[in-house]
Amino acid sequence: MERVSNSKILIMSDITKSFSGKKALDQVNFDLDRGEIHALLGENGAGKTTLMNVLFGLVSADEGKIVLKGQEVRITSPSEAIEHGIGMVHQHFSLIPTLNVMENFILVNVKGRKIDIRAQEIREIANRLNLNINLSAKVSTLSAGERQRLEIIRMLYFGSDLIILDEPTSVLTPLETEGLFKELKELAKTKSIVFISHKLNEVKQISSRISVLRKGKMVGTIANDENATIETLVKMMIEKMPSVIQKEPVEGGSAGPLLVVDSIRIYGKKNEKAIDFKPPIKEMIIGRNEIVGLAGVAGNGQRELFNGVAGLERVHDGTITFDGRDITKLSIAARIHLGIGYVPEDRLTVGLAPDLSVKDNLILKDIDKGEYKNGFSLNDAKLRGRATELVKEFDIRTQSVDTPVRYLSGGNLQKVILAREISLQPKLLLAYEPTKGLDVGATAFIRNRLIEYSRNGSVLIFSEDLDELLDICDRIYVIYEGRLNGEVRRKDFDVYLIGKMMGGLVQNAN
Amino acid sequence: MQTERLYNIVSNLIVYILAFALAIGLGALIIWGFLGINPFYSLSLIMTTALLSYNGLLSTVLYLVPLTLIGLGLAICYKARFWNIGADGQMIFGAIFTMGMALFMTRYTYSSLVVPLLLVMGIIGGAAYGLIPAILKVKFKVSEVLSSLMLNFVAIYLMTWLVDVTGPWKDPSSAELQSYPLPHTYFLPYEYISLLAITVVAIIIISYLYHRTSFGYKLKVMSSSFQAADYAGINKERQFIMIGAISGGLAGLAGALQILAIDHLLASTFDGIFFGYLGIFVAWLAATNPVYIIFAGLLMGTLINGGYFMQAISGVSVEFVYYFEGVVFISIIVFQLIKPKLRRLLKID
Numbered sequence: 116m117e118r119v120s121n122s123k124i125l126i127m128s129d130i131t132k133s134f135s136g137k138k139a140l141d142q143v144n145f146d147l148d149r150g151e152i153h154a155l156l157g158e159n160g161a162g163k164t165t166l167m168n169v170l171f172g173l174v175s176a177d178e179g180k181i182v183l184k185g186q187e188v189r190i191t192s193p194s195e196a197i198e199h200g201i202g203m204v205h206q207h208f209s210l211i212p213t214l215n216v217m218e219n220f221i222l223v224n225v226k227g228r229k230i231d232i233r234a235q236e237i238r239e240i241a242n243r244l245n246l247n248i249n250l251s252a253k254v255s256t257l258s259a260g261e262r263q264r265l266e267i268i269r270m271l272y273f274g275s276d277l278i279i280l281d282e283p284t285s286v287l288t289p290l291e292t293e294g295l296f297k298e299l300k301e302l303a304k305t306k307s308i309v310f311i312s313h314k315l316n317e318v319k320q321i322s323s324r325i326s327v328l329r330k331g332k333m334v335g336t337i338a339n340d341e342n343a344t345i346e347t348l349v350k351m352m353i354e355k356m357p358s359v360i361q362k363e364p365v366e367g368g369s370a371g372p373l374l375v376v377d378s379i380r381i382y383g384k385k386n387e388k389a390i391d392f393k394p395p396i397k398e399m400i401i402g403r404n405e406i407v408g409l410a411g412v413a414g415n416g417q418r419e420l421f422n423g424v425a426g427l428e429r430v431h432d433g434t435i436t437f438d439g440r441d442i443t444k445l446s447i448a449a450r451i452h453l454g455i456g457y458v459p460e461d462r463l464t465v466g467l468a469p470d471l472s473v474k475d476n477l478i479l480k481d482i483d484k485g486e487y488k489n490g491f492s493l494n495d496a497k498l499r500g501r502a503t504e505l506v507k508e509f510d511i512r513t514q515s516v517d518t519p520v521r522y523l524s525g526g527n528l529q530k531v532i533l534a535r536e537i538s539l540q541p542k543l544l545l546a547y548e549p550t551k552g553l554d555v556g557a558t559a560f561i562r563n564r565l566i567e568y569s570r571n572g573s574v575l576i577f578s579e580d581l582d583e584l585l586d587i588c589d590r591i592y593v594i595y596e597g598r599l600n601g602e603v604r605r606k607d608f609d610v611y612l613i614g615k616m617m618g619g620l621v622q623n624a625n
Numbered sequence: 626m627q628t629e630r631l632y633n634i635v636s637n638l639i640v641y642i643l644a645f646a647l648a649i650g651l652g653a654l655i656i657w658g659f660l661g662i663n664p665f666y667s668l669s670l671i672m673t674t675a676l677l678s679y680n681g682l683l684s685t686v687l688y689l690v691p692l693t694l695i696g697l698g699l700a701i702c703y704k705a706r707f708w709n710i711g712a713d714g715q716m717i718f719g720a721i722f723t724m725g726m727a728l729f730m731t732r733y734t735y736s737s738l739v740v741p742l743l744l745v746m747g748i749i750g751g752a753a754y755g756l757i758p759a760i761l762k763v764k765f766k767v768s769e770v771l772s773s774l775m776l777n778f779v780a781i782y783l784m785t786w787l788v789d790v791t792g793p794w795k796d797p798s799s800a801e802l803q804s805y806p807l808p809h810t811y812f813l814p815y816e817y818i819s820l821l822a823i824t825v826v827a828i829i830i831i832s833y834l835y836h837r838t839s840f841g842y843k844l845k846v847m848s849s850s851f852q853a854a855d856y857a858g859i860n861k862e863r864q865f866i867m868i869g870a871i872s873g874g875l876a877g878l879a880g881a882l883q884i885l886a887i888d889h890l891l892a893s894t895f896d897g898i899f900f901g902y903l904g905i906f907v908a909w910l911a912a913t914n915p916v917y918i919i920f921a922g923l924l925m926g927t928l929i930n931g932g933y934f935m936q937a938i939s940g941v942s943v944e945f946v947y948y949f950e951g952v953v954f955i956s957i958i959v960f961q962l963i964k965p966k967l968r969r970l971l972k973i974d
Contacts (some may be wrong), residue, residue: 427855448858457856465856468849479846479857482839492837 123182124149124277124307130169130179139165140176141331147277152299152308154322154339156315158352159552160525161328163311164206167279171203172196183277202270203279208262212255219254220269240271244298259412260291264298271306278302279309284317285579288412289614296321313352315345327351353555362406362566362587371439373573374401374424374543379433379443381419381597389419389597392433395622396599399592401543406569408588409577411617416597417577418460421547424575425457426450438542451480454572456541458532458549466532467520474502474516477535501538509534510560526557533561537568544568546576550583562587581610595619636967637912643963644956648949655948656941667939671931674938683817685923685930687887690820691716691879693922695904697831698755698872700913704835704848707868711758711773712876713901714780715751719877721784722750723884724804724891727811728794739811744823744881751877752870754780759869763862777901785893794891803892813886820886824919827875832915840867876901903929906950909957925950 125147132140140162147153155163168174170181172190181188183199190196196203210219220237234250241248246264254262263283270278280299284292299308299321312318318325318339325343326336334351337343376392376399383389392399399420401407411417422428424435426447435443442450459465467476478498481487487494487501502516511530513523520531529549536544546565550558565574566587578584584591585608593601593616601616603609615621653664674681695712702709726746730739757776761767787794787804794804813819835841843864847854854861879900884891907925911917932946 425856426858446858446860447855448860451858459856461852464850465852468846468853470849471845475842475845479853482842488839492833493839493842495837 122148124184125170126182127166127170128180128182130166130176132165132169132174132176138331140169143179143328143331143333145326145333147307147309148324149307150303150305151323152303152310152321154310154312154318154325155328156312156318156325156348156352157328158313158554160554162331163328164281166328167203167281167309167311170196171201171279197273197275200274200276201279202273202275202277204263204266204270204281204283206282206285208266210254210262210265213253215251215253216248216265217250219265220272237268237272241268244268244301246298259286260294263287263295267298267302275306277307277309279311281311282313283310284312284314286412288618289581289610290618290620292317315348318348319343319345329353360563360566362569362589372400373403373438374575375399375436376420376424377434377436379423379435380431381416381423381428382431383419390416390423391597392599396602399599401573401575403573404569404571405589406565406574406576406587408584408591409575409594410581410584410591410613411577411594413579415594417547417594419597420594421457421459421545421575421577425455425545454542456536456539456544458529458536458544458546460547462525462528462532463521467528469521470519472517473506473511473513473520473523473531474499476520476531477502477505479535480539505534505538526553529553529557529561533564537564540571542572544572544574546574548578549576550578550580581613585610593617632968636964639967640957640960640964643960644953647956648952651952652945652949656945660941662939662941667935667941670935670938671928674934675927675931681930681934685926686817686820688926688929689922690824691883691900692903692907692925693824693919694827694875694879695900696907696911696918696922697827697915698875699904699908700911700915700918701831701835701844702868702872703908703913704844705864705868706847706851707759707762707865708770709755709758709773709869709872710770710905711755711776711901712872712904713897714773714777715754715873715876716880716883716900717780717784717895717897718754719747719751719880720884720891720895720897721780721787722877723747723881724794727807727884728805731808731811740813740885743811743885744878747877747881747884748874749877751880752874755869755873755876756866759865763865777898781897784891784895788891788893796890801892804890806890807884811885812889813882816886820882823878823882827878828915828919835915840864844868876904903950906954909954
């Protein structure tokens with residue numbers, strides 16, 4: 116049912132934007148009612164953030180017009196957007212961690228407005244939303260949820276009545292997410308909210324209308340009622356569902372554990388304890404042919420743990436035993452040789468040498484092997500043959516094996532890494548967010564390869580997408596503030612239990 | 626991909642042409658405005674004397690060879706982001722080792738193998754000296770910029786002491802601060818041909834190392850991303866050690882050739898600094914590509930050698946060449962900024 120047009124706070128019509136000749140947005144129409152939560156749903160790369168960046172003045176559209184509160188506007192910078200009452204909370208927060216809360220308010224530069232920040236007013240806004248805020252706390256001491264709240268309050272303080280939230284739950288635990296949703300519903304009584312997400316259940320839960328973007332095109336806008344089922348939304352989001360194979364469960368191997376990480380301690384850059392395994396769960400054990408998941412909100416030590424096992428980070432205390440051998444002090448090369456493969460977080464500068472070709476990157480770890488050498492020289496024909504085979508087997512879309520990898524798309528970059536790591540047939544594959552930012556097709560491909568691979572080896576996988584872990588893992592460890600806060604077997608998998616563990620609320624010793 | 630490669634070549638070409646045009650244009654203005662000399666005549670002298678006359682061409686070779694050898698070694702260093710600025714010291718050490726061995730041998734014996742042996746001594750001397758900053762970096766995390774720079778002074782003063790009035794190598798029969806001369810039998814035979822042949826062989830060896838061996842492959846990975854190199858288990862420390870030895874060895878070889886083919890003695894005026902610093906320029910000008918080094922070396926050699934002719938004939942001081950080098954160097958760096966604009970202009974996006 117169509118409402119009268121003056122109830123629309125925002126109408127964006129025929130927005131088109133191209134990057135490098137590719138249309139990121141193609142004649143997109145979008146509108147927002149006063150006092151609604153409108154979800155913008157779509158896969159990664161569908162154009163959700165780009166569309167909102169156009170509104171917020173971060174990206175200038177090639178074509179199209181924006182009507183805000185009944186008037187056509189041209190917004191060329193974020194400060195203009197703020198002036199117009201638009202606020203945006205980005206996926207990566209725009210707060211300065213070394214400053215305190217108050218100072219972060221002063222930072223916002225609003226054109227034509229005297230900077231006169233009143234602590235009292237900030238408190239009033241916070242109180243109206245039942246939020247606690249300590250104005251003299253350093254931002255670096257706040258949790259992700261608190262920072263997000265701070266961003267929202269900051270937007271409200273500067274008079275935003277249209278608030279854009281870009282993937283707000285990606286940094287939150289399930290409990291924090293619940294809290295955020297309560298606040299948003301409260302907020303929507305007076306403000307209009309755009310909620311960007313690719314998570315279907317959240318969108319169902321929070322929004323009054325749902326718009327779906329696919330590959331830069333608006334597929335449609337539907338009211339969030341009983342007709343808007345998850346299946347309908349999925350069909351709108353993706354063209355065809357990829358098939359996903361199922362993991363066959365394994366129960367405790369006979370040959371003894373493959374990896375035991377016992378009581379280790381790793382210090383971070385600021386000398387803080389990034390990893391500190393201690394009782395009740397002081398050991399992380401990975402059995403043979405097991406897929407073990409690591410759940411946790413990003414920044415709780417996952418990176419350090421993975422790097423510690425791979426040898427990229429120094430382990431200060433405790434032992435790592437791999438295949439019955441103490442590898443705590445071994446070099447990275449020695450660990451690779453023993454059979455530890457790694458799909459790292461940062462694909463383009465750690466997992467790959469960006470300026471080198473697809474071929475050179477595929478053979479990155481073969482270079483010192485005798486079989487690829489002709490005396491002193493490298494056997495180029497043989498290396499090229501191996502690379503060509505992998506490109507075919509892993510369906511890597513590239514013009515040629517000589518293309519520098521930095522020209523490849525995210526999904527193909529990940530396929531290059533995965534092809535290399537899996538083809539080396541390691542006993543253990545460490546996979547850090549292997550499907551992050553990939554579209555549904557590439558995600559399914561990579562999940563399937565991991566599951567297939569677990570017939571020959573073990574996998575330790577970290578993913579922020581809890582559903583992904585629940586789908587493919589035999590067991591899940593929960594990491595919280597650098598320690599193991601829980602261990603859950605497949606038969607006991609429960610989103611809420613794991614969610615609470617991720618927030619540090621419960622601990623279990625088993 | 627094809628357009629990308631083409632774009633890279635075209636945009637680099639445009640940047641270089643602009644840099645040289647700016648240097649020549651500004652230089653012409655200076656020569657004409659301050660000195661009142663016809664700039665086109667002076668500048669054309671550089672080309673005609675250094676490249677188009679037989680004697681000029683021969684003396685250009687004497688600059689081209691050390692510049693190319695040093696540039697080649699530094700190119701390898703800079704690929705791996707090992708900021709060796711100590712080629713001067715490494716060249717001097719090569720010269721000292723060569724001269725020392727020569728003086729030692731003249732007392733005892735002579736064999737036809739003496740020249741190759743002396744060349745090898747130069748390489749060893751330079752390599753040993755190049756290893757010092759590499760080892761300091763790997764073992765104690767000492768910045769190679771500081772250590773290699775400081776070692777230059779050590780080398781210079783060691784050399785000065787050797788040939789000083791009371792120095793052990795001082796030739797008492799000479800009024801100059803210089804060593805005993807080499808016997809004629811120790812000179813590099815067929816000097817120009819040998820110099821060029823040795824240079825070409827060095828380029829071939831380095832290109833082979835770079836393109837066809839795991840050492841070169843690892844260098845490329847390091848050049849692209851240190852983190853990727855770590856991740857792949859590449860032993861960066863070992864690479865730095867090898868790089869230090871190779872670049873030092875090449876500079877040392879340049880020092881040995883300077884003694885055996887040109888100076889025939891070690892004098893306190895031995896100009897390591899000159900070649901060491903210009904070698905940095907040569908390496909950058911060739912975008913650290915081993916194959917382009919010889920062209921960059923040729924260009925620099927021509928400018929310097931022609932610069933002396935220009936000074937003698939037209940009165941424009943040879944220092945003009947250093948001005949020229951400086952402007953080109955800075956312009957190439959600054960003009961990198963126009964590459965994104967060029968990209969839009971050429972409609973690559």
